[in-house]
Amino acid sequence: MIEENNLKRRYLVQNIWFTIFWLSMILIAVVLGSILYFIFSRGVKVINWEFLTAAPRRGMTEGGIFPAIVGTLYLVLGSIVVSLPLGVFSAIYLTEYASPRHPALRAIRTAIHCLAGVPSVVFGLFGLAVFVKIFGFGVSVLSGSLTLGIMSLPVVITSVEEALKAVPLSFREASLALGANKWTTIWRVVLPSSLPGILTGLILSIGRVAGETAPIMFTAAVFYTRGLPQSPFDPVMALPYHIYGLITEGTRPDKQIPLAYGTAVVLILLVIAVDFIAIYWRGRARRSRKW
């Protein structure tokens, strides 16, 4: 006969482990929470209308971060212009046209996954060699956008692929059975149904692009510009690079570190806002999806 005389001990073991799990989560929450609190409590004081709308003055010890905000927006928009069409068309090819059992397809997928894991600084070097030097675009919005766009391609391709795969086969078959050809089916049926998924992927990649520093260090960003960029061939300021610059190249830390806090708050809020839009969109798309 089997008896449960050891049940007390078994529950004790369970309680010990579950307490460890609780504590780990609490520790993480406290650490990350205090990082955010620390930055916010110092940064919010700095933020005012002038901070958001003026350019830096007096060797970046006063003034605002307007050019950096604009620069980051330019880079984000530029990278979307690069990654969206390329990403969507590659994903369409991969899911709709390429035969699924082809060995090359598997290789391409693996390559895309590997590309997603490549450090961003390596993309930065790539951009430097190709766009800045070989194509001669110089350190500019254009070079930076191209670099960031290519960097975010794996994420965009994968999320578009997932969105396309989520469209039921019956939709396609219904359209094809009505005599539509393949491209018409994709353009009029598959793409519209997968739009929310595509947008979610795109928004997520925006969050990533906005926060990246390493790829734009050599391709687009400078510490200081006199005004806003006049053409795609001008260099820009960018929020993450601005923080880095204030911390490492500063001459007056007492005045510059508060500005860095303020910039950090703006950058965090930007990324969080973008994420919230993505989460909201994903939720809404899931709720409204009727199939």
Add this chain to the structure above:
Amino acid sequence: MEEIKLRIKDLSVFFGKKQVLHQVNLNIPANKVTAIIGPSGCGKSTLLRSINRMNDFFEDVRIEGEIIFDGNNIYAEGVDPVTVRRRIGMVFQTPNPFPKSIFENVAYGLRIQGWKNKKAIEEQVVKSLQAAALWDEVKDRLHSSAFDLSGGQQQRLCIARAIAVEPEILLMDEPASALDPIATARVEELIRSLIKKYTIVLVTHNMQEAARASDYTAFLLLGKLIEFGPTNQIFTNPQKKETEDYLTGRFG
């Protein structure tokens, strides 16, 4: 009248606001197979899962009434569901072996109970596999993965796993519904052979299966127990109109 193993008294189960079982009263006789039949959604799985407190894992479930097992209400305060589940085993609808070897699947419950003696574990595993009529088929490959077995073999492995910890009652939730006719026949045969040692409660949507494999049959409709009696009486001479309608295929 036989010895009664389990008394279900006024059992009601709610999921949120929805009442799934309405004051079910049922006495399960010892060392017999009791089948629970009824159309899908009638609450037969819920009733079965109430008996070993597997409903506890659902959110906002509320259970009223008593289930008396061995003189104690298993829903009384202070009763540990883990102990209940050790003494009342369960076999599921689809075979669900662990991603482990055949041997380790059967030994799992013993290791949980704190068995350390290698020899004792081995003996118990062999005994259980023999009782589950699986031993001859797997004795040469005890350490290969359980997923290498066919569906019917996997289900018998799950039965062996359940009986290894020597429960007193074995609950079976449509154990043959995912199997082909030949595997089904073997599982039913096995169920009949197990009643010497165990009390079995068998949920099934297949009336032939209930007729073939059970001694007693309970008919459940919309969460209410309509009729309970010896299987041949239920099938040949039902007392209630609903039972007759169901058996003659008028609904469900």
Add this chain to the structure above:
Amino acid sequence: MVVLFGEGWPVFAHVSLSQFLLGKRWYPTSSPPQFGALPLILGSLLVTGGGLLFAVPLGLFAGIFLAEVCPPRGREVLKPIVELLADIPSVIYGFFGVVVIAPLIRNFLSLSTGLTAFTASLILGIMAVPSIVSVIEDAITSIPRSYREASLALGATHWETLHRVVLPAASSGIGAAIILGAGRIIGETMAVLMVAGGAPVIPRSFFQPVRTLTATIAVEMGEASVGSPHYHALFSLAIILFLFTLILNILVENLIPEGRRRVR
């Protein structure tokens, strides 16, 4: 890829492969310049190892918490927050490391500088935790319910079920989460650039400044003139980095079955 190799190769006209990989001195601006990448490689590995030391136990435990122990309502709130934290730019973590952690560590251990391998590991570990938690949570919740039910029905406790059935079944996903975390740490540039200190010498202790591959590229690319041996040497560093992450990715590919992969 072609570009990397094209730009990286010429450095070997100046220095042999073994000298490059095993050389102990990285003085690219002295004359003659010396390109021994060993200190940088070791720096990267040290910081990555250290970061994982912080991130793996915490990430694993918190991931298990989120998937198994946390009440469902808490999970609905926590999971998006964790995913959000994973997206916070690394430059923010680096910034926090420089202004808060480094001075703390310097004062606490009375070192000459707080910018050490330890500081970098700590910051990178903290940074990698959210993504590790999130992937581990996915791995655990994707284990079929039927395994849990079978174990619980046999009279196992929740912990026994988790420890003996669910976690072993999720082990490949958990392994993948850890490797992805390693990839994220080794490729991280900004945070490490800001907090690791930056001395390109072979680290002898955890509390010394180090220089990683990524930081070296970021710092020196600005100074290296195009086409110089230095410029090519930095591309070679990128190749090493690329190969590291390639190996990690191939490991992950083999751990996660087709179609279960999420790029982040």
